[in-house]
Amino acid sequence: MAGADAMPANAYRTGAHLFGAMRDAAxxxxxxxxxxxxxxxxxxxTDIRNVLILTTRWPLLLGLVGSITACRCIYLIALAPRLxxxxxxxxxxxxxxxxxxxxxxxxxxxxxxxIVYPMLVVLAVGxxxxxxxxxxxGVQILIYVMLGWxxxxxxxxxxxxxxxxxxxxAVGAYSYALLAKAFGLSFWILLPLAGVLASxxxxxxxxxxxxxxxxxxxxxxxxxxEIIRLILINWVALTNGYAGITGIPRPTLFGIPFNAEDxxxxxxxxxEFSPIYRVIFLYYVILTLAVITCYFNVRLRRLPIGRAWExxxxxxxxxxxxxxxxxNTKLTAxxxxxxxxxxxxxxxxxxxxxxxxxxxTFLESATILSIVVLGGMGSQIGVAIAAxxxxxxxxxxxxxxxxxxIFGPTFDPTQYRMLLFxxxxxxxxxxxxxxxxxxxxxxxxxxxxxxxxxxxxxEGRG
Amino acid sequence: xxxxxxxxxxxITLGSIYGLIAIGYTMVFGIIGMVNFAHxxxxxxxxxxxxxxxxxxxxxLGIGSVVIALFVVLVAAMLFTALVNWVIERTAYRPLRxxxxxxxxxxxxxMSIVLxxxxxxxxxxxxxxxxxxxxxxxxxSNSNNFPVTLSYKQVIIWGITALLLLAFWYxxxxxxxxxxxxxxxxxxxMAALLGVDVDRTxxxxxxIAAALAAVAGTMYLMYYGVxxxxxxxxxxxxxxxxxxxGGIGSLPGxxxxxxxxxxxxxxxxxxxxxxYKDVAAFSVLAITLIFLPQGLLGRPDVExx
Numbered sequence: 126m127a128g129a130d131a132m133p134a135n136a137y138r139t140g141a142h143l144f145g146a147m148r149d150a151a152x153x154x155x156x157x158x159x160x161x162x163x164x165x166x167x168x169x170x171t172d173i174r175n176v177l178i179l180t181t182r183w184p185l186l187l188g189l190v191g192s193i194t195a196c197r198c199i200y201l202i203a204l205a206p207r208l209x210x211x212x213x214x215x216x217x218x219x220x221x222x223x224x225x226x227x228x229x230x231x232x233x234x235x236x237x238x239x240i241v242y243p244m245l246v247v248l249a250v251g252x253x254x255x256x257x258x259x260x261x262x263g264v265q266i267l268i269y270v271m272l273g274w275x276x277x278x279x280x281x282x283x284x285x286x287x288x289x290x291x292x293x294x295a296v297g298a299y300s301y302a303l304l305a306k307a308f309g310l311s312f313w314i315l316l317p318l319a320g321v322l323a324s325x326x327x328x329x330x331x332x333x334x335x336x337x338x339x340x341x342x343x344x345x346x347x348x349x350x351e352i353i354r355l356i357l358i359n360w361v362a363l364t365n366g367y368a369g370i371t372g373i374p375r376p377t378l379f380g381i382p383f384n385a386e387d388x389x390x391x392x393x394x395x396x397e398f399s400p401i402y403r404v405i406f407l408y409y410v411i412l413t414l415a416v417i418t419c420y421f422n423v424r425l426r427r428l429p430i431g432r433a434w435e436x437x438x439x440x441x442x443x444x445x446x447x448x449x450x451x452x453n454t455k456l457t458a459x460x461x462x463x464x465x466x467x468x469x470x471x472x473x474x475x476x477x478x479x480x481x482x483x484x485x486t487f488l489e490s491a492t493i494l495s496i497v498v499l500g501g502m503g504s505q506i507g508v509a510i511a512a513x514x515x516x517x518x519x520x521x522x523x524x525x526x527x528x529x530x531i532f533g534p535t536f537d538p539t540q541y542r543m544l545l546f547x548x549x550x551x552x553x554x555x556x557x558x559x560x561x562x563x564x565x566x567x568x569x570x571x572x573x574x575x576x577x578x579x580x581x582x583x584e585g586r587g
Numbered sequence: 588x589x590x591x592x593x594x595x596x597x598x599i600t601l602g603s604i605y606g607l608i609a610i611g612y613t614m615v616f617g618i619i620g621m622v623n624f625a626h627x628x629x630x631x632x633x634x635x636x637x638x639x640x641x642x643x644x645x646x647x648l649g650i651g652s653v654v655i656a657l658f659v660v661l662v663a664a665m666l667f668t669a670l671v672n673w674v675i676e677r678t679a680y681r682p683l684r685x686x687x688x689x690x691x692x693x694x695x696x697x698m699s700i701v702l703x704x705x706x707x708x709x710x711x712x713x714x715x716x717x718x719x720x721x722x723x724x725x726x727x728s729n730s731n732n733f734p735v736t737l738s739y740k741q742v743i744i745w746g747i748t749a750l751l752l753l754a755f756w757y758x759x760x761x762x763x764x765x766x767x768x769x770x771x772x773x774x775x776x777m778a779a780l781l782g783v784d785v786d787r788t789x790x791x792x793x794x795i796a797a798a799l800a801a802v803a804g805t806m807y808l809m810y811y812g813v814x815x816x817x818x819x820x821x822x823x824x825x826x827x828x829x830x831x832x833g834g835i836g837s838l839p840g841x842x843x844x845x846x847x848x849x850x851x852x853x854x855x856x857x858x859x860x861x862x863y864k865d866v867a868a869f870s871v872l873a874i875t876l877i878f879l880p881q882g883l884l885g886r887p888d889v890e891x892x
Contacts, residue, residue: 159670163636164709167643177715179642286689333877340622340692344827345876348869351824355869359862487820491696498693544704550697551679558683558690 146201154194161189232506239412243405252401259401261520263408264476268469269516271415273496273508274422275465280494281503282422282431283458284438286343288490289350292330293323293463295357295485297470302370302480303363312376312475316468323467324460331459335452338441350490357482369481376475378406407476414472418465419505425461434458492516492546499553501560510561519546589733594857595850600741600810602849603748607803608826609833609841610755611796617772617836618792619684624695625675627823628702629797633668633804634814635706638715640664641808653721657743657809664801672797676790699819706816716813744806751802752842755795759838764791772836821865825852828872834885843883 166186172178242263246255279287297319304315330349334342357364383390383403391398425431433454436444445451474480496515500507522542608630615623640663644650679698683690724738759765767788770778779785808814829848833840855867
């Protein structure tokens with residue numbers, strides 16, 4: 126493969142090199158055959174007697190290997206020479222242009238769209254169909270946008286790699302669920318309390334890891350995240366273990382609940398009862414929370430503490446020599462990030478009405494971190510776009526029932542959700558390793574404020 | 588005392604499996620400074636490949652001899668898993684070399700998600716269990732009505748682990764490839780200047796890591812008789828803990844760390860609480876990194892400006 130790639134442009138036009146491309150594709154085919162033979166070629170099935178037996182799937186295997194070979198062949202013959210010619214052209218300044226374009230035009234449009242989104246959906250598909258669209262896409266994506274912005278404080282601004290962020294999300298969710306059920310307190314009292322509790326845990330878990338940096342920090346935070354999840358599973362007396370907590374009270378609008386009773390929202394305002402009101406209400410609650418998170422992110426960068434975070438990210442030793450208290454700086458970053466996770470967690474519990482440790486696995490942490498990194502760390506709009514692409518993309522997979530008509534009734538697109546999610550993570554890292562938005566506006570500058578390439582920003586060493 | 592001896596035997600068996608996976612983590616970290624998050628899932632994939640090879644041999648070809656079956660399964664699992672890891676390195680890690688520091692980590696997390704979900708999609712989400720392959724045991728002592736036993740399975744695991752470690756030690760210490768690996772570990776640029784093919788050496792490292800993980804996967808399947816698509820994460824983190832405990836980058840450290848983690852986990856389950864055995868392992872990881880970040884046998888990492 127390496128030899129063929131190094132050939133000059135247009136090389137495949139001539140017969141001899143066409144042969145080279147064919148050979149290359151054949152090797153690719155052989156490798157993919159070896160790769161997929163055990164797991165795609167054979168399937169292990171438990172039969173009626175509960176014994177494991179093997180069946181074969183040769184057509185599927187051959188189809189897969191054949192299409193990979195064909196793709197490689199087409200790429201080598203038709204696309205590679207063109208791409209190579211394109212690479213010879215001088216690099217264009219599309220990066221900075223794209224950044225400016227986004228800032229000037231895209232953002233106002235996006236903000237307006239997000240605000241009117243529930244109305245648009247209701248207008249488009251009517252009351253009953255809209256619940257699914259607002260809940261699965263709107264609320265779900267906004268939760269991840271908020272989590273991404275919250276984690277951005279820790280990872281993007283302070284440069285501390287946190288793989289256990291979901292622990293604070295869990296703390297927020299469980300503190301709302303438990304306190305609301307035990308003391309009957311309302312969502313609006315417990316929301317800030319959950320944030321405080323989560324940030325308390327952020328400091329608690331932040332303390333021991335202050336000395337660690339980079340990958341080690343990531344692994345320890347992962348361990349803490351898992352420990353908290355395992356405690357939630359095993360401390361059955363408090364958390365009800367795997368079964369989770371059900372019947373969590375829903376949030377109310379100034380004491381007006383969203384239910385079908387006489388004092389419910391619909392009855393008070395003389396409307397016909399529909400679950401849509403609650404979903405729209407929840408949508409605006411999480412939108413407000415997300416906007417607050419974003420506002421904090423932007424404002425914090427201008428405060429001394431935010432400057433200290435960014436300095437810490439760029440060079441910790443220099444930071445310390447300049448008299449910045451790195452302990453406090455790191456702890457505030459952890460606490461701030463955890464606080465927003467706590468808010469999001471209590472909203473999550475209130476929205477679902479049910480929580481269990483299953484919602485707080487490592488996969489969630491990885492998802493949130495990947496949203497931050499894929500968005501281009503430190504970029505607010507990038508994180509939002511990444512959340513829309515990754516979460517929206519996987520949610521769309523749930524809705525693709527028409528694929529059943531193509532691939533037969535046993536085909537279930539939701540199975541492939543996480544598979545594609547993982548592939549997208551690898552692919553984006555391969556082609557855009559600095560994330561979707563690869564430009565930054567530095568928070569401190571000498572004479573003029575201008576956009577720079579993200580390559581000039583360090584990602585923090587711990 | 589007898590109870591303790593039995594737990595010791597079980598712990599060393601479990602520790603051998605962790606040790607073999609831990610070598611993969613420590614080698615890759617040593618050579619390219621990256622936590623290969625997908626390694627636990629490579630281990631899980633290898634267990635599935637071993638399962639399929641075993642089913643082909645026993646139910647299709649009707650091979651009755653356990654020794655031949657085990658040998659063929661082991662070789663098949665090593666070969667195919669090595670290929671899988673080679674392709675992963677080639678497609679997901681190599682293009683990112685020299686990219687920014689988080690990129691390989693995110694890519695590896697993505698690959699880990701891909702592997703476990705690929706197995707779930709192709710083989711189904713249910714646990715796959717097989718009848719025990721090797722039965723029987725030695726009774727070491729039988730005082731106080733508590734027999735201390737050493738099953739044949741455990742003997743096989745100990746034997747294969749010891750044999751492989753010997754072969755692996757020879758490979759790293761005495762062969763040309765091992766020398767190239769050690770050179771790349773110290774200074775990749777210098778090694779390249781002196782004629783070491785760095786890319787090939789790194790690829791070989793991934794292949795060896797996968798082969799060792801495949802041995803661990805085969806033995807895991809044989810020992811527990813059950814495997815599922817989600818079995819990669821927790822053993823992976825534990826093996827990583829073992830690598831960190833032993834001193835990441837140190838090969839003997841990985842083995843010692845593996846044995847220690849195996850013992851800690853087994854003894855914790857036996858004497859305290861089986862529900863919290865994973866908490867014990869994760870706590871060891873956190874405590875080690877916080878108080879002894881260089882591990883037992885690792886070199887301290889000095890940071891310069």
